[in-house]
Amino acid sequence: DGGITQSPKYLFRKEGQNVTLSCEQNLNHDAMYWYRQDPGQGLRLIYYSQIVNDFQKGDIAEGYSVSREKKESFPLTVTSAQKNPTAFYLCASSDRGGHEQYFGPGTRLTVT
């Protein structure tokens, strides 16, 4: 059963704490992406990776970090430097041509 999994579905943290969001795919896709979505808005790209051990900053990378040590995994760390971390975080993957992106179910992060 191929797809993208994100965990957990809901995450609560105190301000000042770093938190890592998990993203795993078994679609054999080369490229993976992290997006942030705020209420009533579209998706904003945080980081993306087109190949293992390489990644690029997206439009809103400040306060976030990623790693891509395995093809299947692309974890996102939300650091304490991110001013407004409360949001819906979506992970996606695509083949290297990027013709279509497949999304995971998302993680809703709340920081208080």
Place this chain on the structure above:
Amino acid sequence: QKEVEQNSGPLSVPEGAIASLNCTYSDRGSQSFFWYRQYSGKSPELIMFIYSNGDKEDGRFTAQLNKASQYVSLLIRDSQPSDSATYLCAVRNTNAGKSTFGDGTTLTVKP
């Protein structure tokens, strides 16, 4: 100016009508164009993609692309209440290796 702009909505149509969703983009190097549907609280799912100028039909959905005008649209014929969702337009520049999304248009189909 945003890189990808969609009609702000919300858009409301009666059941059985045609819903028209519009999107303009600024990057002339864009090569691939996508429409995603997102139900409230869920992740986006791809419903259509188009690469060449003209129309592309898939069931009740038709995507239209005009690269000269930097315009892409989605028509939904015989709209159903189950089509009520937010529709996201995405534009990809393959050289850049990433896609840019619009803010979405929320569609409500009234029975």
